[in-house]
Amino acid sequence: MSNGYHIVVCAGIVPDPLQTLEPVQTPQGWGLKNEMMLPAVLDPWASHALYEAANLAKNAPGSKVTLVSVAPKAKLQQVMMTLAQKVPFELVAADAPAGGFTDANDVAAVLAEAIQAIPDLDMANLLLFGGWESASRGAGATMQILGEMLGITEQFQGVDEITVTAEGKLQILERIEGGRHQVSECAGAPVVLGWATGNLPEPKNNPQVGMQNMRTVMPSLQKARPAALSGEDLNYAGIEVPKATRETRIEKNMSADEIAQEIVAWIKG
Amino acid sequence: MTDNATSAAPKTLQTLPGDDIRQIMWRFADRYDLQMIVQSTRAVARGPVARLVAEGGRNTHEWTEGKAELFKHYDEAGITGAILEPEQGGLFASPKNLLFGLIAYELSWVDAGAATASLASNLAFAPIHEKGTEEQKNHYLNAMNPEAGDRQMRGSFALTEPIPYVGVDTGTLGGKVRVAEWNDEGEPMLQVEKRGRFITNMDTASYVTAAVDSDDERIKGSCMIILEEGDEGLFDRGAPTLKLVHQLSSTRDPILNLKVPASRIIGGYTIKDGVIIPNFSHGEIIEAVFRRTRATVGVMTAAKLLSAIEPVIRYQRGRFRGGASTREGTSRYEMGLQQREDSLHRLIDIWATGEAAASFGFETVRLLDDYDVLEKEVDALLAEQGIRGGRGKMKALRAVTKDAIKLIGLRARTGESRDEARQAELEGNPLVRFLLLDAQSNVICPGSKLWNTGYGATMMREALSLMGGYGITEDCPGFLANKWMDAQLEATYEGPEAVQRRQLSLTMTNEVFLALFEQWTRDMRCVASQHPGTGACTLATAMKMWLWTLRHLKVARDANNTKLYNTPRQGVTFPLADALCWILASRQYILDVLELAEKGPENPVVAEGLEGTLNFLMDLGHVQSARAAGEVGRICAELVFGYNRHPAWDDDARGCYGEAEVEGLEGVMPGLEAMADGKAEVLHPDSAKPCKAGPCVHFDGYEAFTQFRTKMDGCLTGSRLAKDRAAHALTQVMIPEALDYPM
C-alpha cells in the first residue's frame, strides 16, 4: 500500500455506563432522563474501532484516521477532552441528538453526507470502521446502511481482528456463535468493518497526542453544522429498559477463581 | 418579610454538577489544554491511584514498588511534564498555578498523598523557578523531563529541620554552609550541612533544594542551595517518617553533608570584598515559593469535601435496602436515611463548605496566574528605571497606593459617573494594577490555605460521621476516613494554620486591601439586589461588621489599657483572620455561581437544567453565607466585648432603675419592662443584688456594632428555608449507579 489507507471511523457518544438510564418522553420524542446533563463517553464498540484504526494506521505508512461523529457538539467537545488524548485522528462532526432513539437510517444518511464531504476522501483506499452495534441501541444497523449508501458492498460485522496480508489483502476475524471466529479474506478497500471489541486495550491518555489532535478537533467542532434527524418514519410502540438487578458486594480476599465459581453456582441456581 | 419561593415548587438540581459546570464556575471553559490534563489526571487518580489505595497500599510507611509505580503513571499522563516550559518540550507555558490546582484537585479527589507526591516535585523546583538563574532553570527543567529516561531527576524541598530548628518559624536555621575550597581562579566550593525533618519525596529525590544559613564569614546571610545525589559527601535519605497520613507519598528525615560548587546557590551570588553574597536569602525565596504552592494545598481539601457528596448520598439512600421488612417502593426503601432531616442538612453543610472552599482555592490559583504575569511586567519596568531588589520595588509600589485605591473606585463606577480617561490612565500603569493584585493575593493566599484545610478538616469529619461506623473503616466508599486524616496534614505542611493567621493579621490591615474589601461589600449588596437568594446581603452585613470590628480593635484597648490589635496579641488578630476567611470563601462562591448564571446559557449542555442547578447552588450560597455571618458575628462580638471588664455590683450604680419605676413606665412605653435587662439595671427593693454576674453591660459607644448585630440576625431570614430546599434537592438528585473508582 503505497499511499496507505484512509480509515474513517464512525462513532457516536453514549451516556457513561455508570449512570442510571431511564427512558422518558421529551418534547423532541423519546430520550433518556437528564441525558444532556449526564457525562458521556464515545460509544464503546466504536471506541474499539478507533483504537484498531489508529493501530492499523501506525503500521500501514501513509494511512490516516478520520473520526466522524454525529452527536450534540457541546457534549462531543467534552468527550474529546479525553478521547483526543488516546490516538491521533482528525475529526469531522455533525451536530445532532445522540441516544438510542434516533433512526439508524437518518443517522447513516448524515454520516454518508459528512464522509462524502471530506475534502481528500480516498474511496479506493477507504476502510470504513464503526461499532457492530451501539451501546445505546444495539440494533447494529447503522454501519450496514451507511455502507450501502456509499456503495461499499464488502461488509463484515462483529470484527475482532484485521490483518493485512503480504499481498495487501485483508484477513478479517468475525465473531460467530459459540465464542468462535469466522476467518474471511477480502481483496482490499473499500470495505465496511463493524467492530466488536478487537484485541487492543484502551490507550492511556497522552496529552501530547491530545494537543496535536486539538488543532483539528476544535475547528471542526466549531464548524459542525446541525444535522436534521427527522425521525418522521419512526414510532416507538413502547420503551422499556431491560430488567436488571445491580447488587454490589465488596470482596477483597477472594481469588478470581473463587469469584468465578460463585457466579457459576449462582447462575445454575 | 416572606419568602415567596416556598409557595411554588422551584426547579432544582437534576444531576451532580458535571465538568461543563465546573469549567464555567472555575473559569477554564476556554482552556482545552487544562480540560485535557484534568481528564488525564482523573484517569490516573481513579485508576491506578484508587486501586493502590483499595489494595491497602497506604498501610506502610515504607516506599514500595506500588507507590513508585505511580510516578510512571504521572509521567505518562503528562502530570510530571506539566512543569516543563514549551522550550523543554512542555505543553504548558507559565503561569501554572491554575494548572497545578486542577491536577491537585483531581488527584486529591481520590487520594491526597498521591497529589502530594506529584506536587512535591513542583515544590522542589519552585525555588529555582521563582528565583533561580536562567541556567539553573533550564538545567533542572531538562533534567526533570520524563523523556530523560534513566537520567530523569526528581526533587525534594528541604526547609523543615529537626527540633529545635525550623518549623513554623523559618528563621532559626540549623542547616549550614561554609566555604570548603576557594582558589583564586576557580569557583568557590561550598560545604553544605543540612538535616531535614519530614521531607517529602526523599525516597525518589536525586536533588534537594535546601535552606541553609552561613556559618562562615566569607558567606553573607542565608540562601537556598541545590544538592545532588552524586555530589561528594553524604546523601543519606534518612529514616522514614512514621506518618499516619498521605502514605502514598514518601517522607523522610534526610541527613545531607555535601560539597557543591557555589553556582548551586539558587539565584546566583556576587562576590564583594572576598565575601560571597547570595542574590536571595532563604526567606525571600520561601516567601515567593509558598505564596504559590500553598494555594494548591487549599484546593486539595476542597476536592475531598466535594468528593464525599456522591458516596454519602448513595449510602444514605441504600441504607435499609435488602432487609426483610423494607419492601421496594416504600419510602424507607427508596430514601433510606434521606428520610431524616438531619442527614440531609448535615450533608448540605458539607457540600456548601466544599463549594466555598473550591471557589476560594481556585480563585487563589487564578489570581496567582495573573500575579505571575504582571509581576514579570513590573520587574521589567522597574529594571528599565534602574530599580532592583525588594526594597526599591516596595518603595515604587508604595508610591502608587493612592492611585490604586482610586482605581478601585473608578472600576466600580457605572453610567454617567464613569471617568474612562482617568480609569484607562491608571489601568495603563502596571504598578497600580500590580499593587491591587499584591494586596489581594497577600490575603487570599494564606486565607484559602487556612480556611480550606482547617475548617475543611473539621467538615471532613462530618462527612464520615454521616456514614456511621462504615465511615471509619477501610471499606468506606470514597476513602473518607483517609481523607479526613489527610486533611490534617494539608492544614499543617507548607505552613500550619498559625503561619497563615500570622500573615493574614499583617496583610488584612493593608489600606489597599481594605479599600478593595469595602468595594466588595458594596458589590455584594448589588449582587443581592439582583439575586436575593444568594445570601449576598447577609454576607455584606457580615463584611461591614468585620470591618467595623477591625477598625475598632485597631484603636481600642483592653481593660488593662493594653492595645488590642497588636502582632503578639494573637488572641485578637488570629480569630479576626479566621472571620475574614469565612467571608472571602462565601463571597467567591457567590461570584462563581453568578458566573455560571451568566455563561451557562451559552453552552447547550449546561443550559439544560440550568435553572434548577442555579436554584440549588444559590441555596447552598445562602446556607454558607448564613453560616459565615454567624461565625463573623460570634468572633467579632467576643473580640469587641471580651476584653472589657464586666461591670460589678460595687461599681457605681448609674443606670439602675427601681423595679417600681419600670412598672410605672410600662404603661407609657409598652415592652420597656422586657427590654430593661441589658439596657439598664432594675433593682428589686427587697434584694440589693439580682442573681447574676453584675449589672448588665452598657452599649454606649457600641451602638453601630449592636445595630450590625441586630441587622445581621434579621439578614438570616430565609436561610433555613434555603437549607430546606437544598436538602430536598438531595433526595431528588440523580447519582450514578456506582462510584467510578474502586473501594
Ligand SMILES: Cc1cc2nc3c(=O)[nH]c(=O)nc-3n(C[C@H](O)[C@H](O)[C@H](O)COP(=O)(O)OP(=O)(O)OC[C@H]3O[C@@H](n4cnc5c(N)ncnc54)[C@H](O)[C@@H]3O)c2cc1C
Ligand atoms: C508528612 C509531612 C510532609 C512534609 N513535607 C515537607 C517537605 O517536603 N519539606 C519541608 O521543608 N517540610 C515538610 N514538612 C514539614 C512541615 O512543613 C512542618 O511540619 C510545619 O511547617 C510545622 O512545623 P513543626 O512541625 O516544626 O511545628 P512547630 O513549629 O513546632 O509548630 C507546632 C504548633 O505550634 C504553634 N506555633 C508555632 N509557632 C507559632 C507562632 N509563631 N505563633 C503561633 N503559634 C505557633 C502552632 O499551633 C503550630 O501548629 C512536612 C511535614 C509532614 C508532616
